[in-house]
Structures are given as C-alpha cells and as structure tokens.
Amino acid sequence: xxxxxxxxxxxxxxxxxxxxxxxxxxxxxxxxxxxxxxxxxxxxxxxxxxxxxxxxxxxxxxxxxxxxxxxxxxxxxxxxxxxxxxxxxxxxxxxxxxxxxxxxxxxxxxxxxxxxxxxxxxxxxxxxxxxxxxxxxxxxxxxxxxxxxxxxxxxxxxxxxxxxxxxxxxxxxxxxxxxxxxxxxxxxxxxxxxxxxxxxxxxxxxxxxxxxxxxxxxxxxxxxxxxxxxxxxxxxxxxxxxxxxxxxxxxxxxxxxxxxxxxxxxxxxxxxxxxxxxxxxxxxxxxxxxxxxxxxxxxxxxxxxxxxxxxxxxxxxxxxxxxxxxxxxxxxxxxxxxxxxxxxxxxxxxxxxxxxxxxxxxxxxxxxxxxxxxxxxxxxxxxxxxxxxxxxxx
Amino acid sequence: xxxxxxxxxxxxxxxxxxxxxxxxxxxxxxxxxxxxxxxxxxxxxxxxxxxxxxxxxxxxxxxxxxxxxxxxxxxxxxxxxxxxxxxxxxxxxxxxxxxxxxxxxxxxxxxxxxxxxxxxxxxxxxxxxxxxxxxxxxx
Numbered sequence: 001x002x003x004x005x006x007x008x009x010x011x012x013x014x015x016x017x018x019x020x021x022x023x024x025x026x027x028x029x030x031x032x033x034x035x036x037x038x039x040x041x042x043x044x045x046x047x048x049x050x051x052x053x054x055x056x057x058x059x060x061x062x063x064x065x066x067x068x069x070x071x072x073x074x075x076x077x078x079x080x081x082x083x084x085x086x087x088x089x090x091x092x093x094x095x096x097x098x099x100x101x102x103x104x105x106x107x108x109x110x111x112x113x114x115x116x117x118x119x120x121x122x123x124x125x126x127x128x129x130x131x132x133x134x135x136x137x138x139x140x141x142x143x144x145x146x147x148x149x150x151x152x153x154x155x156x157x158x159x160x161x162x163x164x165x166x167x168x169x170x171x172x173x174x175x176x177x178x179x180x181x182x183x184x185x186x187x188x189x190x191x192x193x194x195x196x197x198x199x200x201x202x203x204x205x206x207x208x209x210x211x212x213x214x215x216x217x218x219x220x221x222x223x224x225x226x227x228x229x230x231x232x233x234x235x236x237x238x239x240x241x242x243x244x245x246x247x248x249x250x251x252x253x254x255x256x257x258x259x260x261x262x263x264x265x266x267x268x269x270x271x272x273x274x275x276x277x278x279x280x281x282x283x284x285x286x287x288x289x290x291x292x293x294x295x296x297x298x299x300x301x302x303x304x305x306x307x308x309x310x311x312x313x314x315x316x317x318x319x320x321x322x323x324x325x326x327x328x329x330x331x332x333x334x335x336x337x338x339x340x341x342x343x344x345x346x347x348x349x350x351x352x353x354x355x356x357x358x359x360x361x362x363x364x365x366x367x368x369x370x371x372x373x374x375x376x377x378x379x380x381x382x383x384x385x386x387x388x389x390x391x392x393x394x
Numbered sequence: 395x396x397x398x399x400x401x402x403x404x405x406x407x408x409x410x411x412x413x414x415x416x417x418x419x420x421x422x423x424x425x426x427x428x429x430x431x432x433x434x435x436x437x438x439x440x441x442x443x444x445x446x447x448x449x450x451x452x453x454x455x456x457x458x459x460x461x462x463x464x465x466x467x468x469x470x471x472x473x474x475x476x477x478x479x480x481x482x483x484x485x486x487x488x489x490x491x492x493x494x495x496x497x498x499x500x501x502x503x504x505x506x507x508x509x510x511x512x513x514x515x516x517x518x519x520x521x522x523x524x525x526x527x528x529x530x531x532x533x
Contacts, residue, residue, distance in 0.1 A: 142404065144493075147401065147518070148482050149471065155482055159463070159484055166462070166507035166508070207467065211479075
C-alpha cells in the first residue's frame with residue numbers, strides 16, 4: 001500500500017461550516033437546501049460567493065453534473081469543480097479533493113456540501129413510504145434481490161450485525177446503547193429532528209424492521225444539507241473565523257462487495273483510518289471526539305473496532321462502558337448523528353466536528369478541551385469509506 | 395378480499411439467463427472458469443478471479459451454509475404482505491460463491507449463522523423458478 005502524502009498534513013483548514021433547516025422541510029428541493037447550507041457556511045467564514053473558486057459536492061442520486069447547478073446558483077465560475085459518486089463516503093472525499101485541488105494550485109477556496117430531501121421523497125405518497133423510496137427506481141436491482149424480498153441498505157447492514165452477534169456475542173442491548181447515547185446528545189441540540197430521550201424499554205418495545213434491527217437501530221429519513229469551506233492554512237489565518245486544521249484524511253473501498261470475504265465484519269474503515277492516522281501522525285488514543293457515519297447502530301459499533309478505539313469483537317463492551325456519551329472516553333456523534341439529529345449522509349458529521357473543535361457550544365454540549373476529531377463516511381453499496389481527522393487551529 | 399399484490403420477478407440479463415434457465419430445470423447453475431477452475435457469482439462474462447473469458451456453466455451441488463441472515467418484519471413491497479416475517483440469507487455454497495436467497499421451511503427463530511443448507515426450487519409462475527434454501531441435516 002502506498003503511504004499517504006504527509007505534506008498535506010495541516011496544509012488546509014476548514015474556515016466555515018453551515019447547515020440548512022433539518023428534518024421535515026416540505027416544499028424545498030435538496031438543491032435549495034444545499035444553497036441554504038452554503039450561504040450559512042459563507043456567512044460563518046465571512047466570505048462572499050465571489051471568494052469561492054472551487055466546488056466539490058455530491059448531487060442527489062438522480063442529478064447530473066450537480067456542481068454546475070450549484071455554481072449557477074452561487075453565480076460563480078470555478079478553477080476546479082466536480083460531483084462525487086461514493087455515496088455516504090463522498091462528503092469527506094469532497095473535503096479531501098478540495099485539499100488536493102488547493103495543493104495542486106487549481107483553486108484557492110473550495111466549498112463542499114451535500115443536501116438531500118429523503119423525508120419529502122419518502123412522504124410524497126403511500127407507495128413511496130412503503131417502498132422507502134430514497135433513490136430513483138432505475139437504480140434498484142433487477143434480479144438477485146427483489147425476488148427474494150431483499151430491498152437494500154437496512155438488510156445489508158443487518159446481515160453485518162447478525163454475523164457480528166454470531167462471532168462476538170454482541171447483543172441488542174449494546175446496539176441500544178448507541179441509539180440511546182446519540183438521542184441524549186440530540187436532546188441538547190435544538191436543530192435535531194428527534195429530541196425526546198429514548199429508554200432501553202422503548203428500544204426493545206419498538207417494532208422490528210429487518211431483524212436484528214428494530215426501529216431505533218435505523219437512521220432517520222431527513223431533509224437537510226450541510227456545507228463547509230476549505231482554504232489553505234495561510235489564507236485561513238486572514239479570515240474572521242478560527243480555522244480548524246485538516247490534519248489528515250484517508251479512504252478505502254472494498255469494491256469486491258459487502259458480501260465478499262469478511263467485509264461486513266472488517267470494514268474498509270480499517271484501511272481508511274490507517275491512512276488517515278498516518279497522514280495525521282496520530283494514534284487512535286489521541287482522538288477526543290468521533291463523528292461516525294451512523295446509518296445503523298451496528299455501523300457505529302464496527303467502526304469503533306476498525307478505527308482501533310477498541311479491539312475487534314470488543315465494540316459491544318466499549319459502547320456499554322458509556323464511552324460514547326458526553327463526558328465518556330470518546331464522545332461520539334455529539335449532535336445526535338443520523339440516528340437522531342438528521343441523516344444527511346455524513347455531511348453533518350463534518351459540520352459537527354468543526355463546531356466541537358472551535359468549541360462553539362455551551363458546556364452541556366461541548367466536548368471538553370476538544371483538540372482532535374475523527375470523522376467518518378461510509379456508503380456506495382456499503383463498501384466505500386472515507387476518514388477525516390481535524391485539529392483545533394492555533 | 396382483494397388478491398395480494400404480485401411479488402417482483404427477476405429480470406434476467408443476457409449474462410444471467412443461463413442461471414434462470416437452469417433454475418427452471420431444477421438446477422443451480424454457476425459460471426466456472428476453465429482457466430483457474432474457480433466459480434463466481436453473480437454471473438458476468440469474465441472470471442472475477444483471473445479475468446479469463448474461457449468459462450462454462452456448471453451445476454452446483456446446491457449445498458452450503460448460512461453466512462448471515464435477516465428477518466424482514468416490515469413490508470417494503472405489497473407482494474410480501476402475507477410473507478412477513480420472512481428470512482433473507484447470504485448462503486455460501488460449497489463451491490465458493492455467496493448467493494442471496496431465502497431460507498424456507500423453518501421458523502425464523504430457529505435459524506442461526508453457519509447452519510448447513512441445501513437448494514430447493516420455488517416455482518414463481520410466469521416461467522420463473524427461484525432457487526431458495528432449506529436447512530440440511532448434514533454435519
């Protein structure tokens with residue numbers, strides 16, 4: 001494996017972050033939500049659209065050349081712009097690509113973002129609700145799936161959860177702790193889609209969806225968007241907002257598939273994380289807060305292992321120790337994550353990481369003395385993974 | 395009472411047609427490489443182990459084990475309204491490939507990972523037969 005380029009360590013910084021309205025935002029397109037988040041990120045950075053000369057984004061799944069539509073609405077041209085196709089891993093990849101474009105001299109200040117309208121899409125008709133239509137029909141399998149009553153992401157992750165339970169005696173109580181911890185974080189977040197605290201009893205009483213997953217193992221259907229602005233470390237020093245340094249990033253894609261080998265138990269987070277740790281020059285023990293891609297409770301548990309916060313098979317015990325809670329060993333998804341704040345495919349994890357490192361929050365929501373955040377992205381038929389390591393600027 | 399909605403049927407591609415033709419004749423057919431001797435799935439025109447285009451369709455013994463499984467309680471398609479809860483599994487065949495399928499004939503509460511299974515054939519109508527799996531006694 002090639003070594004990641006360490007000269008990119010702290011080469012760039014995130015100088016602005018923003019989100020749109022989150023949750024149920026009927027009548028607003030995902031594109032308009034993304035522009036709303038980008039406008040908030042620009043305000044946060046004290047920049048105007050004309051200061052931006054790069055765009056890296058991911059469109060909704062049925063959009064073509066999405067970055068052009070964004071540039072048109074921002075009224076700008078760009079030295080570097082493109083749209084990504086790695087599912088939930090795209091959002092961190094957009095920040096990584098922004099750093100590479102800046103390093104290559106193709107752009108100076110790049111805006112990255114993602115918006116979706118999954119709540120509105122799945123509530124436009126009874127059929128859309130039943131089928132959980134977050135994606136266009138044309139993307140669905142034509143064989144080796146639907147005829148068996150297999151319909152995608154929930155079951156794909158539930159397969160992983162089941163196998164993990166079989167191999168390591170992981171329990172649903174342990175999955176529950178993930179959902180309960182993130183809900184507790186969401187209860188402190190006024191923007192979160194669901195804020196009502198969750199009890200263990202409610203977790204077990206909730207209806208089964210695709211077991212071993214019940215309702216509260218599954219992330220939300222959300223409308224929403226997030227955006228961040230990336231520029232060089234030198235330029236960041238002249239801006240109004242305290243910079244958050246991009247200390248490292250990584251990616252890895254198990255393209256042979258989620259069902260192949262042991263990919264659902266030893267995920268691509270392992271190699272992606274190792275690459276990011278090497279670029280950043282840090283070890284897992286130096287991470288103060290994690291913002292992990294939590295499409296399902298199990299994904300959090302397996303990533304905690306793959307990122308080296310605990311050994312393989314010990315994720316259950318790690319979460320049950322209370323590690324994920326504010327004040328715990330590794331406060332994780334401190335905004336509530338996709339299980340409770342809103343599911344914007346990893347984009348809000350980046351925004352939350354930035355805010356924690358700037359120490360924007362009142363003490364009740366703030367990870368005390370946060371210096372380093374690890375953020376993850378996961379998607380693309382469950383096998384694409386990306387990792388971002390951010391550091392509080394000085 | 396209204397008829398339950400029909401289940402989705404597979405739409406065979408040119409690459410997978412021999413698989414579905416085989417199923418109609420109660421045979422579980424897999425592509426096997428004539429160069430490296432390995433099987434693969436889902437079907438494609440070149441071996442995914444060595445990229446050879448020299449391959450032949452061979453009948454699988456239809457034996458394997460459950461790598462993992464899930465139980466659908468929620469109805470995502472009206473065709474499965476009368477089937478929930480039903481089991482979808484990843485079956486690892488003795489020949490190597492892993493297939494998505496259903497486990498039939500056993501209550502979902504009694505199914506575990508690594509249990510041995512064998513293929514059974516389910517006539518879905520419209521000229522389509524779907525290979526499914528049932529628990530085996532072996533091992």
